[in-house]
Amino acid sequence: MDYKEAGLTAGIEIHQQLNTKEKLFCHCPTLLRDSSEHSGEFFRYLRVTESEMGEIDRAAQEELKRDRKFDYFTYDTTCLVENDEEPPAPLNDEALSVCLTIAKMFGMTPVRQVHTMRKLVIDGSNTSGFQRTALVALNGVLPTGGEIETICLEEEAAQRVKDDIFSLDRLGIPLIEITTSPCMHSPEEVQEVAEYIGMVLRSTGRVKRGIGTIRQDVNISIRGGARVEIKGVQELDLIAEVVRREVQRQQNLLAISNELTKRKSSVNDTAKNVTELFKETKSTVLKKAKRIYAIRLEGFAGLVGREIQPDRRLGSEMSDYAKKCGVGGIFHTDELPAYGITAEEVARLREYIDADSRDCVVIVAAVNDTQAACAVNQVIIRAQVALSDKPVPEETRKMLETGSSAYMRPLPGAARMYPETDVLPVIVDDDRLNTITIPELLTVKAERYAQEYAIDLNYATRLVLSEKLPLFERAVAEGIKPKLAVFTILSTCTELRREGVEVGKISDEDYLATWHAVDTGRAAKEAIPDLFRGLASGDTLDEVLQKLAPAVSRQDLESIIHTIITDRSDFVLQKGQAALGPLMGVVMSEVRGSVDGKVVSEILKKEISAVLAAKKP
Amino acid sequence: MAVVKLDSGYNIGVDPDSCTFFGYPAESTAKKTRVPQKKDLPVLSIVSTGGTIASRIDYRTGSVTSQFDADDILVAIPELAKVAQYRTIPLATILSENMTPSIWQELARAVYKEIQSGVTGIIITHGTDTMAYSAAALSFMIDTPVPVVFVGSQRSADRPSSDNAMNAVCAASAATSDLGEVAVVMHATTNDDTCAIHRGTRVRKMHSSRRDAFRSMGIDPLGFVAYPSREVTLKSHTVRRGSRKLALHDKLEKHCGLVQFYPGMSPELLKAYEGYKGLVLAGTGLGHVSTALIPTLKKLIQGGTLVVMTTQCMQGRVCDRVYDTGRDLLSAGVIEGGDMLPEAALVKMMWVLGNERDPEKAAERMQEDLKGEYNRRSTHGL
Numbered sequence: 001m002d003y004k005e006a007g008l009t010a011g012i013e014i015h016q017q018l019n020t021k022e023k024l025f026c027h028c029p030t031l032l033r034d035s036s037e038h039s040g041e042f043f044r045y046l047r048v049t050e051s052e053m054g055e056i057d058r059a060a061q062e063e064l065k066r067d068r069k070f071d072y073f074t075y076d077t078t079c080l081v082e083n084d085e086e087p088p089a090p091l092n093d094e095a096l097s098v099c100l101t102i103a104k105m106f107g108m109t110p111v112r113q114v115h116t117m118r119k120l121v122i123d124g125s126n127t128s129g130f131q132r133t134a135l136v137a138l139n140g141v142l143p144t145g146g147e148i149e150t151i152c153l154e155e156e157a158a159q160r161v162k163d164d165i166f167s168l169d170r171l172g173i174p175l176i177e178i179t180t181s182p183c184m185h186s187p188e189e190v191q192e193v194a195e196y197i198g199m200v201l202r203s204t205g206r207v208k209r210g211i212g213t214i215r216q217d218v219n220i221s222i223r224g225g226a227r228v229e230i231k232g233v234q235e236l237d238l239i240a241e242v243v244r245r246e247v248q249r250q251q252n253l254l255a256i257s258n259e260l261t262k263r264k265s266s267v268n269d270t271a272k273n274v275t276e277l278f279k280e281t282k283s284t285v286l287k288k289a290k291r292i293y294a295i296r297l298e299g300f301a302g303l304v305g306r307e308i309q310p311d312r313r314l315g316s317e318m319s320d321y322a323k324k325c326g327v328g329g330i331f332h333t334d335e336l337p338a339y340g341i342t343a344e345e346v347a348r349l350r351e352y353i354d355a356d357s358r359d360c361v362v363i364v365a366a367v368n369d370t371q372a373a374c375a376v377n378q379v380i381i382r383a384q385v386a387l388s389d390k391p392v393p394e395e396t397r398k399m400l401e402t403g404s405s406a407y408m409r410p411l412p413g414a415a416r417m418y419p420e421t422d423v424l425p426v427i428v429d430d431d432r433l434n435t436i437t438i439p440e441l442l443t444v445k446a447e448r449y450a451q452e453y454a455i456d457l458n459y460a461t462r463l464v465l466s467e468k469l470p471l472f473e474r475a476v477a478e479g480i481k482p483k484l485a486v487f488t489i490l491s492t493c494t495e496l497r498r499e500g501v502e503v504g505k506i507s508d509e510d511y512l513a514t515w516h517a518v519d520t521g522r523a524a525k526e527a528i529p530d531l532f533r534g535l536a537s538g539d540t541l542d543e544v545l546q547k548l549a550p551a552v553s554r555q556d557l558e559s560i561i562h563t564i565i566t567d568r569s570d571f572v573l574q575k576g577q578a579a580l581g582p583l584m585g586v587v588m589s590e591v592r593g594s595v596d597g598k599v600v601s602e603i604l605k606k607e608i609s610a611v612l613a614a615k616k617p
Numbered sequence: 618m619a620v621v622k623l624d625s626g627y628n629i630g631v632d633p634d635s636c637t638f639f640g641y642p643a644e645s646t647a648k649k650t651r652v653p654q655k656k657d658l659p660v661l662s663i664v665s666t667g668g669t670i671a672s673r674i675d676y677r678t679g680s681v682t683s684q685f686d687a688d689d690i691l692v693a694i695p696e697l698a699k700v701a702q703y704r705t706i707p708l709a710t711i712l713s714e715n716m717t718p719s720i721w722q723e724l725a726r727a728v729y730k731e732i733q734s735g736v737t738g739i740i741i742t743h744g745t746d747t748m749a750y751s752a753a754a755l756s757f758m759i760d761t762p763v764p765v766v767f768v769g770s771q772r773s774a775d776r777p778s779s780d781n782a783m784n785a786v787c788a789a790s791a792a793t794s795d796l797g798e799v800a801v802v803m804h805a806t807t808n809d810d811t812c813a814i815h816r817g818t819r820v821r822k823m824h825s826s827r828r829d830a831f832r833s834m835g836i837d838p839l840g841f842v843a844y845p846s847r848e849v850t851l852k853s854h855t856v857r858r859g860s861r862k863l864a865l866h867d868k869l870e871k872h873c874g875l876v877q878f879y880p881g882m883s884p885e886l887l888k889a890y891e892g893y894k895g896l897v898l899a900g901t902g903l904g905h906v907s908t909a910l911i912p913t914l915k916k917l918i919q920g921g922t923l924v925v926m927t928t929q930c931m932q933g934r935v936c937d938r939v940y941d942t943g944r945d946l947l948s949a950g951v952i953e954g955g956d957m958l959p960e961a962a963l964v965k966m967m968w969v970l971g972n973e974r975d976p977e978k979a980a981e982r983m984q985e986d987l988k989g990e991y992n993r994r995s996t997h998g999l
Contacts, residue, residue, distance in 0.1 A: 045809050046777040048777060049777050425618070
């Protein structure tokens with residue numbers, strides 16, 4: 001695929017949680033909880049409000065089609081601010097500092113007076129009905145030559161537990177939003193830029209790590225298509241695929257539009273109530289429905305069912321639109337008979353609605369006339385877009401697991417922004433900007449480590465990108481041998497993880513204690529995998545050491561060593577004092593690391609000398 | 618700093634010196650939408666005084682201000698049209714901390730006029746901070762045969778989560794119900810499920826920001842309005858529609874004060890009230906101030922100031938006959954205020970002294986129950 005030819009332009013928005021002590025607008029910890037730990041619940045309705053310019057945002061208008069009653073879980077780590085029962089605290093200064101640091105790393109111009117805004121979001125993920133956000137810096141550059149348009153400091157939304165139930169632990173965690181210009185022209189380039197920005201963010205050491213702490217939104221358009229924002233790409237590896245599939249989708253929509261024009265297709269009909277036709281149906285969905293409406297799409301046959309992306313059809317798009325009215329989806333004749341709907345029923349439907357083989361008939365099953373009319377109207381709107389000279393609608397879409405995407409809502413406009421009147425603007429002066437120091441980039445750090453600690457650059461790169469980097473730095477500062485720490489973090493743990501050992505349960509403190517035990521000779525480094533298996537199962541380091549190897553008395557040790565030496569006297573005679581090294585390993589594995597290496601070496605030396613002396617003529 | 622709105626909708630503050638003046642945008646007229654009213658529904662009057670039920674951003678200060686009239690409320694809350702038809706009387710657009718007894722009087726006269734014209738009920742939109750004072754004031758100034766319902770919102774109307782719409786719909790439902798007194802209707806819990814109807818003389822704002830801040834003190838709420846069903850249930854102690862004959866008594870004596878006692882309070886502070894017609898004390902516990910204040914209080918009383926004791930506990934009844942200090946207060950001429958809320962006692966005092974010239978009779982009236990503000994029996998725990 002020639003993406004240049006296709007006229008691909010793409011930009012990304014990266015949302016990264018900051019690892020601050022407190023949330024952005026209250027003093028709660030930035031702690032994620034298990035929803036089973038919630039201490040209370042409440043529910044609210046959200047309504048649409050006008051912007052200060054007296055307009056209603058089109059994305060919000062779309063949400064109006066459904067009932068907006070939402071339930072919320074509260075915790076002993078959330079407060080009245082998350083509940084929307086108390087005005088916000090001032091903007092978290094720690095979070096602002098992290099943003100200003102990142103802004104400086106990209107050579108951006110900071111905003112001199114930061115104004116917090118309310119971005120209207122009435123999908124329930126914010127108790128207030130808006131997300132607080134502030135523009136912090138403008139106009140940055142990327143080493144690839146692209147630009148970073150803006151950095152915003154936002155509050156994280158509540159996460160969905162199920163349906164319309166949300167959990168308030170995540171709401172309010174500071175989030176940096178980095179938006180690039182539409183400066184990228186190939187799927188791989190988008191992924192590379194996302195990787196680079198992610199690396200810069202992690203270089204600060206002030207961002208959260210782990211699944212869900214960073215999310216990418218991708219903006220994509222092609223020539224003849226339209227700008228589409230795909231939200232919630234969590235895995236970096238999928239970004240290029242998401243771009244590829246969106247290009248494919250837009251091209252297929254353009255092709256369908258051409259075909260429709262050629263066929264002189266149209267959407268002129270009004271919807272018909274066909275509930276009676278399905279009175280005796282075997283379809284469970286239709287049987288349950290109180291109202292079934294149908295619409296004839298003239299000249300659409302075969303195109304509604306045509307694949308536009310893996311597992312996605314024009315029909316899927318219509319279905320997404322209809323779902324905004326609360327229906328479960330749609331049926332269309334391109335896919336029928338199926339789902340319990342018989343060929344006879346389809347024939348009767350076609351006849352009743354006066355559709356010939358060139359036409360596609362779409363039906364919706366609803367609980368009442370209002371819902372049915374709303375859903376059919378959405379199908380008509382989407383079909384008319386497919387027919388128009390702009391067949392790719394501007395949309396916000398959500399990524400599906402494989403990299404395809406589904407419609408969420410229209411792209412929001414500026415009308416969704418309203419000043420947050422409860423938060424005072426913050427002045428950012430020269431004094432503050434001058435005190436910001438730029439942290440070392442992780443790529444630079446990797447090169448430095450490779451040199452300083454004589455480790456392979458690939459290894460060093462993996463280390464600096466690892467979540468355990470702070471642990472490594474602490475270990476080195478405490479005098480642990482860098483190679484031991486790197487080997488444990490990158491190799492030992494990876495192997496154990498493959499074995500199914502829950503390495504994640506081992507605390508940093510236990511890592512350090514283990515290394516210190518190796519360093520002082522309380523444990524052999526060969527014993528680390530065994531020690532970690534024990535630690536991961538919940539034992540303390542002392543318990544694991546005890547279990548692995550009960551403490552050996554000096555007397556026992558002397559006798560063990562004596563036996564080993566006697567059994568290998570030939571080897572000792574052959575190697576002389578050089579036998580010490582290899583025999584150390586033999587002894588340590590025999591006693592499984594439960595004794596001080598210095599003592600072993602001392603006794604070994606004595607025993608070797610004794611053997612050598614005895615054999616002297 | 619100059620605030621610039623970017624195309625993205627974000628505002629940023631920039632150095633004004635870096636800005637160049639190009640000119641003003643073309644003037645545009647505010648659009649005015651009329652909400653169609655159903656002629657078969659009862660008529661309610663919405664008297665607006667301001668407050669967060671109808672507020673939006675003020676670009677002068679950047680904070681929230683009240684600048685909507687009652688028409689805008691109907692546009693903002695279309696659901697109201699299902700309950701009644703409305704007449705709208707824009708009385709004031711103030712934040713409720715700027716409320717004054719003079720505005721209470723204007724409000725009482727406006728409400729009286731509306732009731733006289735035959736409406737089914739009255740809704741008064743009001744900032745929540747001093748809503749309880751105004752509700753008490755109207756309770757005394759108007760004998761009403763129809764519901765007079767105060768309503769506001771704790772979370773500003775410019776947010777999708779605002780409690781304004783549900784409170785307003787519940788208030789309208791209460792105003793068309795069998796209720797026959799002055800009441801406050803606000804959220805009963807943090808959920809959007811129920812509003813409570815509180816008696817105007819027994820209600821208090823008990824939280825600075827929560828939706829369910831308003832509580833009935835010393836009595837149960839008069840009733841509840843379920844949401845979204847709008848079903849109104851009234852309790853047995855509630856005064857019913859038509860029980861009272863319409864009358865207006867709009868005189869108030871404004872030279873009255875309310876003082877909260879605290880340990881170590883200087884008698885000098887009380888001297889500021891010399892020449893005042895009345896003073897309500899919010900004393901400690903059963904109704905005490907320190908012995909050091911008693912001579913000054915005695916002087917005030919001898920100078921013609923009516924002094925009534927209430928309790929800063931907010932719950933329970935004053936009894937100055939238990940301890941020595943209390944007895945000394947009584948012999949100095951302090952009147953026990955029963956279980957009246959300090960704020961309600963102040964408003965009542967203004968009304969009593971405005972309508973009763975005889976000091977002894979005024980003191981007696983302070984201990985009578987006029988509009989449910991003074992319970993003869995303490996039936997309610999904490």
